Amino acid sequence: xxxxxxxxxxxxxxxxxxxxxxxxxxxxxxxxxxxxxxxxxxxxxxxxxxxxxxxxxxxxxxxxxxxxxxxxxxxxxxxxxxxxxxxxxxxxxxxxxxxxxxxxxxxxxxxxxxxxxxxxxxxxxxxxxxxxxxxxxxxxxxxxxxxxxxxxxxxxxxxxxxxxxxxxxxxxxxxxxxxxxxxxxxxxxxxxxxxxxxxxxxxxxxxxxxxxxxxxxxxxxxxxxxxxxxxxxxxxxxxxxxxxxxxxxxxxxxxxxxxxxxxxxxxxxxxxxxxxxxxxxxxxxxxxxxxxxxxxxxxxxxxxxxxxxxxxxxxxxxxxxxxxxxxxxxxxxxxxxxxxxxxxxxxxxxxxxxxxxxxxxxxxxxxxxxxxxxxxxxxxxxxxxxxxxxxxxxxxxxxxxxxxxxxxxxx
Amino acid sequence: xxxxxxxxxxxxxxxxxxxxxxxxxxxxxxxxxxxxxxxxxxxxxxxxxxxxxxxxxxxxxxxxxxxxxxxxxxxxxxxxxxxxxxxxxxxxxxxxxxxxxxxxxxxxxxxxxxxxxxxxxxxxxxxxxxxxxxxxxxxxxxxxxxxxxxxxxxxxxxxxxxxxxxxxxxxxxxxxxxxxxxxxxxxxxxxxxxxxxxxxxxxxxxxxxxxxxxxxxxxxxxxxxxxxxxxxxxxxxxxxxxxxxxxxxxxxxxxxxxxxxxxxxxxxxxxxxxxxxxxxxxxxxxxxxxxxxxxxxxxxxxxxxxxxxxxxxxxxxxxxxxxxxxxxxxxxxxxxxxxxxxxxxxxxxxxxxxxxxxxxxxxxxxxxxxxxxxxxxxxxxxxxxxxxxxxxxxxxxxxxxxxxxxxxxxx
Numbered sequence: 001x002x003x004x005x006x007x008x009x010x011x012x013x014x015x016x017x018x019x020x021x022x023x024x025x026x027x028x029x030x031x032x033x034x035x036x037x038x039x040x041x042x043x044x045x046x047x048x049x050x051x052x053x054x055x056x057x058x059x060x061x062x063x064x065x066x067x068x069x070x071x072x073x074x075x076x077x078x079x080x081x082x083x084x085x086x087x088x089x090x091x092x093x094x095x096x097x098x099x100x101x102x103x104x105x106x107x108x109x110x111x112x113x114x115x116x117x118x119x120x121x122x123x124x125x126x127x128x129x130x131x132x133x134x135x136x137x138x139x140x141x142x143x144x145x146x147x148x149x150x151x152x153x154x155x156x157x158x159x160x161x162x163x164x165x166x167x168x169x170x171x172x173x174x175x176x177x178x179x180x181x182x183x184x185x186x187x188x189x190x191x192x193x194x195x196x197x198x199x200x201x202x203x204x205x206x207x208x209x210x211x212x213x214x215x216x217x218x219x220x221x222x223x224x225x226x227x228x229x230x231x232x233x234x235x236x237x238x239x240x241x242x243x244x245x246x247x248x249x250x251x252x253x254x255x256x257x258x259x260x261x262x263x264x265x266x267x268x269x270x271x272x273x274x275x276x277x278x279x280x281x282x283x284x285x286x287x288x289x290x291x292x293x294x295x296x297x298x299x300x301x302x303x304x305x306x307x308x309x310x311x312x313x314x315x316x317x318x319x320x321x322x323x324x325x326x327x328x329x330x331x332x333x334x335x336x337x338x339x340x341x342x343x344x345x346x347x348x349x350x351x352x353x354x355x356x357x358x359x360x361x362x363x364x365x366x367x368x369x370x371x372x373x374x375x376x377x378x379x380x381x382x383x384x385x386x387x388x389x390x391x392x393x394x395x396x397x398x399x400x401x402x403x404x405x406x407x408x409x410x411x
Numbered sequence: 412x413x414x415x416x417x418x419x420x421x422x423x424x425x426x427x428x429x430x431x432x433x434x435x436x437x438x439x440x441x442x443x444x445x446x447x448x449x450x451x452x453x454x455x456x457x458x459x460x461x462x463x464x465x466x467x468x469x470x471x472x473x474x475x476x477x478x479x480x481x482x483x484x485x486x487x488x489x490x491x492x493x494x495x496x497x498x499x500x501x502x503x504x505x506x507x508x509x510x511x512x513x514x515x516x517x518x519x520x521x522x523x524x525x526x527x528x529x530x531x532x533x534x535x536x537x538x539x540x541x542x543x544x545x546x547x548x549x550x551x552x553x554x555x556x557x558x559x560x561x562x563x564x565x566x567x568x569x570x571x572x573x574x575x576x577x578x579x580x581x582x583x584x585x586x587x588x589x590x591x592x593x594x595x596x597x598x599x600x601x602x603x604x605x606x607x608x609x610x611x612x613x614x615x616x617x618x619x620x621x622x623x624x625x626x627x628x629x630x631x632x633x634x635x636x637x638x639x640x641x642x643x644x645x646x647x648x649x650x651x652x653x654x655x656x657x658x659x660x661x662x663x664x665x666x667x668x669x670x671x672x673x674x675x676x677x678x679x680x681x682x683x684x685x686x687x688x689x690x691x692x693x694x695x696x697x698x699x700x701x702x703x704x705x706x707x708x709x710x711x712x713x714x715x716x717x718x719x720x721x722x723x724x725x726x727x728x729x730x731x732x733x734x735x736x737x738x739x740x741x742x743x744x745x746x747x748x749x750x751x752x753x754x755x756x757x758x759x760x761x762x763x764x765x766x767x768x769x770x771x772x773x774x775x776x777x778x779x780x781x782x783x784x785x786x787x788x789x790x791x792x793x794x795x796x797x798x799x800x801x802x803x804x805x806x807x808x809x810x811x812x813x814x815x816x817x818x819x820x821x822x
Contacts, residue, residue, distance in 0.1 A: 025471075033472045048692065130674075228692065229693075277509075279642065279690045
């Protein structure tokens with residue numbers, strides 16, 4: 001059994017601790033589910049009230065100009081771009097992650113028309129795979145979605161691959177791909193590389209430019225705290241943008257949307273990947289939530305993320321030994337995102353018991369308890385306390401109750 | 412010159428007048444742009460604050476179950492369904508109108524694989540045409556978008572047509588297609604019929620079932636008052652739903668999204684047309700805005716719409732004669748939606764002068780001033796007053812100022 005880390009010392013030297021005051025997390029809650037839905041902030045709450053009353057209510061249709069609604073997707077896109085190593089003008093906010101996967105993947109396939117394989121892995125989030133197989137079938141051009149194990153991706157890259165489509169961090173285990181090395185391998189084989197940053201953006205440093213990624217998508221409502229169903233984002237490498245012909249060619253991606261021409265002319269740059277009218281109110285919440293990243297380097301967030309994750313693993317292993325928990329996340333932080341998952345045969349009920357005690361994580365079948373660590377609002381003390389609650393639940397067997405075994409519709 | 416209608420009598424017998432109190436329209440504004448962006452309501456304002464604070468803030472991830480976020484798209488879809496003659500289970504709220512056009516059109520083309528023509532008209536909203544041409548090109552299966560004049564659609568329907576894709580009401584002129592007759596003609600030719608209800612839903616009676624429409628899409632932020640960028644809706648005729656294979660096959664359309672299977676199995680029914688995580692906050696605003704339609708029959712809305720439009724035309728023609736206005740909307744209400752458009756060579760500047768006086772309509776190139784009439788919040792007195800302001804602007808020439816000629820980025 002290892003020694004307890006000096007929790008108080010870790011919190012005392014936490015330069016991000018001052019961010020917590022902006023998060024409206026209910027009393028008694030230790031929120032370890034920011035990898036699924038980030039919490040509300042004061043800024044987002046106030047900003048959306050402003051967007052509703054002072055913009056929509058007072059400006060009405062003039063909000064498109066006077067409140068900057070029209071350009072918000074690009075402006076907010078640039079704010080996200082800073083967090084993922086993307087230069088200004090290479091990220092736009094639009095639609096949801098699934099639709100952005102479709103948009104990027106279809107564009108990528110058109111740029112490698114002679115190749116027919118979409119390479120992905122079984123650790124990808126299922127919607128990415130559904131989108132890819134639906135597109136492969138629907139195009140009717142002989143495309144194939146090839147799904148291999150995460151550790152087999154590198155060897156599976158060959159010159160039949162049009163697009164390597166991966167999610168950087170596995171949503172169940174937190175295992176993190178080597179974006180730079182895999183992208184380089186894909187490029188060596190003449191393939192394009194597309195990355196889903198759903199569990200990366202806002203959680204740690206991402207360097208799309210340095211990695212040479214061609215396309216990327218990501219989620220607005222996880223570590224970016226944009227609110228339930230916040231719009232997603234997408235990235236296209238600047239050098240590729242002029243070659244992208246959107247399969248979903250909507251008016252917001254038109255060079256002159258308010259000229260109402262009958263023919264489509266794509267906007268210069270990333271804007272052509274926009275489709276329809278942006279969800280102004282949801283976008284306002286995301287925009288405001290990003291304020292919490294202002295003045296923070298992602299390296300500092302990453303350092304605290306690692307510290308939180310290491311603390312949690314150490315505390316759980318120290319306090320819960322012998323209760324059948326198995327770490328399913330990589331032990332090495334270098335290949336782990338900002339989440340820690342433990343498997344337990346009664347993981348579903350144990351997680352419900354945790355939630356009943358105010359420790360909110362979530363569960364993924366068949367047996368994985370997920371704990372996400374968002375450095376902007378979590379302290380080491382909370383993380384240690386969560387581990388202690390888990391230990392108590394396992395020791396007392398208090399998870400073994402019918403109400404904790406009953407499955408909710410949406411888990 | 413015709414006589415002035417008895418404005419006060421028309422308002423006195425207006426059964427919808429009690430709805431006005433819920434609309435937060437700024438003082439001094441006569442809002443004739445609800446065909447572009449409906450105004451804020453007390454209900455939407457309060458509901459979104461609740462969704463932000465009491466749901467997102469307090470429930471966090473549990474909102475998916477406890478606040479009903481997961482099923483909201485179908486529940487709200489059914490509310491819209493009642494307004495457009497669609498049975499429960501045939502409408503879902505999702506994405507934006509452009510993306511829904513893409514989803515429905517791609518599904519329809521797959522159901523008529525041996526045919527290659529998408530038939531539309533030059534009165535369609537441009538994004539529908541962009542989507543269609545982008546899809547036709549991108550599929551690489553030899554599809555062709557054939558655009559004819561609105562009055563030539565009927566004659567252009569032949570057995571080469573896979574899908575007839577039309578917007579019921581022309582966004583510039585308000586000219587309304589005969590949905591039932593054109594759909595019947597399309598069906599006779601073996602084609603599918605797809606309707607964009609952007610300027611129909613919430614404005615007058617639509618009978619998708621009676622017309623036999625196969626697919627439909629529509630907008631949440633115009634006459635439905637769902638807020639800027641509100642999610643859109645789509646309809647698939649119940650008999651077709653099981654044959655629809657979505658080209659954008661996302662996890663929210665999966666039969667068991669939280670089983671996280673690697674393979675895609677579409678949900679039974681309209682839900683398969685969902686793609687990604689719904690924009691919960693924007694959806695809440697739309698849901699609440701629909702409360703204003705509760706207890707109202709669309710026939711009553713239509714009757715008042717016709718009365719408002721007729722009043723406006725009569726007052727404008729009575730007061731503005733000789734000032735170069737030309738009615739570009741059909742004079743016959745039977746073939747007109749809930750908008751009236753007048754052309755004027757200086758239409759842009761005249762509209763800016765109107766807006767400066769609090770009469771908010773909008774302008775569409777080259778010379779069309781659009782006035783939308785939303786029966787839930789407009790009175791005949793306002794409509795007559797708007798005509799009087801227009802007359803004064805034209806008589807005094809007060810539109811002829813540099814600030815009224817300067818074009819805004821988004822018009």
